[in-house]
Amino acid sequence: MPMVKKTLKQRIVDASVVLFQEDGYHNVTVDRIVEYIGASKGGFYHNFKSKDELLYEIHDVFISYVIKQSQEAYDKYDTPITRLCAMLQTLTQVFDMYQAHITVFYEESRSLPEEYSEIIHKKRDQYRDILQKVIAEGQQTKDFRTELPCTIVTMAIVGMINWTYKWFKQSGPLTMEEITEVFTDMVLRAIVTEQAMEEAVQFMIKEKPAE
Amino acid sequence: MPMVKKTLKQRIVDASVVLFQEDGYHNVTVDRIVEYIGASKGGFYHNFKSKDELLYEIHDVFISYVIKQSQEAYDKYDTPITRLCAMLQTLTQVFDMYQAHITVFYEESRSLPEEYSEIIHKKRDQYRDILQKVIAEGQQTKDFRTELPCTIVTMAIVGMINWTYKWFKQSGPLTMEEITEVFTDMVLRAIVTEQAMEEAVQFMIKEKPAE
């Protein structure tokens, strides 16, 4: 792997994500960002039209990656259950890696000027739609229970996963892989029909042997 | 009910919650708040030491109410399953009424000065602990599956419920009561053991008759 010198732009983004996560967009000044990486205000505004544009960049990098990964998980499999499991896996993985990005994404998007926030909201909906499609298809094939409204199920899952950014600590007692297992188990039991449960159990946590 | 004249303090809080939800704490100036309710800056600072204190007030009113309601739900019942159902019910109801408060609570707490945020975080943990206690007790009585880590289950449920503030619209196609039903159904199926499922089914959605 060639040792490429990081551009100033990249250094600004990297530093900002961390600083924004810690103290919030409005509590981090441009001066502080450039001081943090040993750069200058001129350098900052050479790379970004405004502080807002930087915020947009962070949003876009993150949500674009989420969509890409979700879509790949969808394309890689061909049954609702496997697709759902793959997406849960992928999403929690992304959320593990990009925790700082997510925090900014879900707490600072209000500060995006309209021109930017429109684009971002469309992409955010796209992410939700991919998941919702899986649920809907699963209901059509009777793999998932049809008595549950597909939109609510989708948002319940999204909420469960997204909320991890608020409490998950990489230094905590459980790894994200272990958490994913639990989430997958819970989701499958919650929505898979009895007749399709056979396919699902192989993705679930095995019963602990009696102690 | 006596028609009490609202104090300026109350009017400030009420207006601020709405404005903060819409545009975020930092994007709403004190001038805008007082102009919105036809008051003055002097009146504001007569009632609050600082803008931060107002933010704290909003946080505290909300989380104190959540804790009170959760505890009441706990005390009112005496089995894990009924307690869990009651808490889901209560929480979603609160979230329905206090959507603006929640938005502020979960997105602006970073702006609280340390002295305040310490108090708030303790109360937030208290809310989580009440729910976690129900889960833990349910695992002890074998009503809930013991192979799932109690902390993760708790946070999964918290995430599912909390996230509603991001997407639920009172003008939407489903009421909060209907959403609660779906959530309850999903949660019970996810964590209740087979042997305890009999007690749980009465709280769940009935199968749609075949069409």
Add this chain to the structure above:
DNA sequence: TAAAACAAACCGACTAGTCGGTATTTGTGC
């Protein structure tokens, strides 16, 4: 009539963005 509640003008610290300038890289003719 005194104290509380509120109004209106004002202050000062802070910060996003600017602008004239300098360093560094890239392209070009020889």
Add this chain to the structure above:
DNA sequence: GCACAAATACCGACTAGTCGGTTTGTTTTA
């Protein structure tokens, strides 16, 4: 390879505007 120009990347003092908070003055109430 080399001079040299031209574009690109970057710097840092400065500014104009904003906004939380204060001060001083006025009204209401008990």
